[in-house]
Amino acid sequence: MTPSRADAAADISAAARSPSGSRFGLVRRHRRYFAIVVFLLLATPLVLGVMRPDPPAAILKEGRYLAPAPTIPAAGDDWLTLSSRIDAFLGDHFGLRQALIRAHKDLTKPLLGFGNDTVLVGRDGRLFYLGQEAVQQSAGLLVRDHRVSDTVDLLARMNAALKARGVKFLVAVPPNAATIYADDLPNWAQNAGRRTEYDLLLDGLDAHGVQAVDLRPAVEAARSGGPVFYMHDSHWTARGALAAFNAIVDADGRPDWRFDPKSALGQPEVREGGDLARMLGEDATETVEDLTLPAARTELLTADPVSDFVGTLDRPGPTIMVFGDSFTQDYFARMALQRAGRVVWLEYHKCGFDWKAIDRFHPDEVWWMPNERFLICDPGAKPADFTG
Template sequence: MTMPLLLAYRRWWCLIFAGVLLLPTLGHVLPDIPGPARPVIAPAERWWMRATERLDPFINANFGFRGVIMAANAGYARAFDSTRARPVAIGADGQLFYTGDRTMDQALGLLVRRPAMAALGETLARLQATLKPWDGRLVVMPMPNAAAIIPEKLPDWARGQMRTPTEFDLAAEDAARRGLAFVDLRPILTAAKAAGPVYRRTDTHWTQRAALIAFNAAMAAAGRPDLEIPESAAIGPLQAVPSGDLARYLGDADPRGDRDYAERDPLPKATLVPLSGLVPERPANDPFRPYAYSTGHDGPSILVIGDSFTQHYWPRLLAARTSRFGWMTHEFCRFDWGAIARFKPDIVIYGPTERSLPCKIRQGE
């Protein structure tokens, strides 16, 4: 009597096992749901040389059923408030907070870099002196971390560690001592959140409404309240928008996963003409590429020294209220000083995000 190699019921298990192994392959041809952007879309040249170095990144970004798997993984992480060592903390109501660059420590007052903050004060005093020959006006307006505006949504472990002073507090105190025009957006945005969100739930950035509130506060601090823009002229109702940068850290690419206000271009309409030679030249692929424009109508000239909180949020507002406007990155106090003299702005707004407030000090300085 001979015994079959595999009993009948085991043959079915073999087929099931083989099917499971084939699933990733089938995933390349069967429908899938959208996933986060692929960091690698094609194998590197001569990938067969050092394949683990050159081919693995492609495989990791192009496996079968990628969208389904990453969505399931993101769902699991949300269910258990897990961030898998990513620079994100999950707070109440699914609010996400950025923790990279020691941002959370800074927001809680656990990280205070006094020498770097003193360097910021010296930089701002120098900037104000640079504007004096043509009566330019400096407005200092840091953009607060979300933790400073919506602390009630922080995780319990974070709320329990909050203390003062923070670096933001030091900046405000130093500006007052030097006689600088300083806008503390913390009480302004805290009051504004009662009427609607001021920070995105899944993104490091604020909402279009908060950006407008900050713009108006800067105009008032510059002595030009006539340049403020009513909300009805610049923003529309809340609408669904794709999940933001913090959600993408967790593998979430929901096309309707967050909310923000619709954008409206306020009057007067501008005819933007690029102005060359005023702000630094950077490659087109630079994420913080400076820009300068004339608008074709009357108004002051304004130069913003900031980062992503103003770079893409303010152009339409500046275009409606200036004759010329420009933007360049602060580079942690190492911005292009020559641009100030070339542009000769009526108003300079120095507006880094709170996490970028301290100057970067080189060793030996």
């Protein structure tokens, strides 16, 4: 006998009233609540990133640049990289960033010795930055020949344009920590005699008659006197910067500009934190020296976290213009101003700086000094209003 519709409805009603039916309904309600909680957890950092985003300085403290907002691709190939550019932008613009980094560390890597996808922990706890593939670059495992060649070509054209104005041009690239402390890296990341992008850049500039200073030997030799890079930070110490400065002024024909580390460096003091420690969500301290040289009076030229500036100490002398990044913003201005009349420090913007700055400040010398991991220009980048 075929059940009637009324019988079927009665069966369903009875099932709903049964214990198993009640549990089924309860699970369905709990799923809804769980989905709401998950949505709120995911949405909160995004909302805070829009309403109260972390300042760009927080990213710069991690030794890298803030990812720009993605634009609508203009060419077919650009569509292939759109998702990665969106991911990089969102990764730099969500709220509670530092809190989530620390929580991730506490939940997944309670001990500092494991590192993460942006920081490599080497021997004796020395930290190395994995961003911009700096470790692979120093090891000679990443060599972008064409981009190095394009950078050399641009620097050679800049050199010719500056020479026509009577301005001396000098290239001096601060090395990566992985280049100087390769012995603290795991075996896979050590350079076993492979040529690097740094080598290719120097060879290319030499072939074009552009003066360039290899800072690696001087900085590495300075290790005998003390740390030349921080243990928990991607930047060099005052001792490392001082060794590089002395190598530059020697090559520049200004040996009287040299500094004796014994008088230019103060007593070791405790330094807290570090950009790499922050990326791990760790607290860290180490003992380092600082410069004893007086700081300059500066006029800020931009409102950026890494601000362009003009520095003076009211003494006569040449104007030195430095194009660089956080490696040179403080130390080099302080050292050069003990000898020069004026230092103009400009962020190099991955070769996209404003060329009009040359005619605005009329430097006697231009020092090109982006860090090794930034030594190649962005594809197609060149100074604005540069026609050389």
